[in-house]
Amino acid sequence: MSLRRSSLVLAIVGVLLIAAAALIRFVLVPSMTKMPTEIDSRSTYTGSLQSFDPSKFALGDGVAFTVARHVDVDHVDGDVAVITSVSETQRPTGDSTSSHTYALSRVDYTQQSAPEGFEVEDQKGGMVFSLPMNPSPDGNTLYDTVTREAITLEHVGDSVLEGRDVFELRGNLTAPIADPAVLAPAQAGIAAMAGVGDGSVLPKQTLQVLAGVLPPEKAQPITAALAAQPDLVPVVLTVDTTIDMNIDTRFGSPLRSVQDQTTVLNMKNGDELIPLLDLSRAVVSTDDASVANTASKLSSSETMLDIVSKWLPLLLTVIGVVLIAVAFLRRRPEPATPSAGEVDDASGDVLEATTS
Structure with missing residues (x-):
């Protein structure tokens, strides 16, 4: 079975999304x-x-x-x-x-x-x-x-x-x-x-x-x-x-x-x-104001870091896997090829028609 052109596009996009998730997790997050x-x-x-x-x-x-x-x-x-x-x-x-x-x-x-x-x-x-x-x-x-x-x-x-x-x-x-x-x-x-x-x-x-x-x-x-x-x-x-x-x-x-x-x-x-x-x-x-200010900044940083390090890579990976699966399921069936016996029978039919 071969891939339809649209299925091939879906598979490529899925692979790119999974690669992007890996780059975010292992390159962007450490720099952050x-x-x-x-x-x-x-x-x-x-x-x-x-x-x-x-x-x-x-x-x-x-x-x-x-x-x-x-x-x-x-x-x-x-x-x-x-x-x-x-x-x-x-x-x-x-x-x-x-x-x-x-x-x-x-x-x-x-x-x-x-x-x-x-x-x-x-x-x-x-x-x-x-x-x-x-x-x-x-x-x-x-x-x-x-x-x-x-x-x-x-x-x-x-x-x-x-x-x-x-x-x-x-x-x-x-x-x-x-x-x-x-x-x-x-x-x-x-x-x-x-x-x-x-x-x-x-x-x-x-x-x-x-x-x-x-x-x-x-x-x-x-x-x-x-x-x-x-x-x-x-x-x-x-x-x-x-x-x-x-x-x-x-x-x-x-x-x-x-x-x-x-x-x-x-x-x-x-x-x-x-x-x-x-x-x-x-x-x-x-002082209390400095404690509260630092805690607020850390909580905001933690939310952003969790989104970038956990949820965004997970979302991209899931979408990528789904696209690849859809592309696989949408494969175009190969055209049927007649067996050797079927070809001989057909040739015989043609021969009989010609000689009669």
């Missing part, structure tokens, strides 16, 4: 899930800051502050993107801006080597923008810009936030301040208070006075260590950070983060750090 060459990610965080109050010899009352974070793509080199995260902090005592640049894979958002001509920060393998699509809840880390270390994130539960399924992750880290933009002004304040040094040392006499006004449980290790210290005692600034994050289970994007960070002045005693004073404590979290 990559980091775009242009992004405009903005989030707002609100919090409270307590600073050391000499009159109370403890942390004072909290003052409100806000942080506006903007992430932008500076450069794209194939599947590597150079991004810059800018945070603008507004406090009653004054505003400040911090900026950090990273090189990330556009496929899974992991750390990459910087393209030629760019300088980026070593994020120690930690997340700085987002986890990859369909992330694992385990084995994740978050880069802390203040200490320039990666915080291990533990999966502590699952929940729903603004209609999105999220992983609840929590991390803790205590480490020395390493970011010069944070360390320099803090050490300048210590130097001004001590009247000597660059903020990396304090007079032994000052620490003896300090030990005299601290509770006995805190004063005892300080007094014991001071006996072997020089006149200028080395001090180190550390931060104790606790962070809770809600990570979208489909896209890997952070919806909400709550960070509690205390800056501590420590006396260095060999390899040991002995806490002296809490200098400040900042508690900051993503």
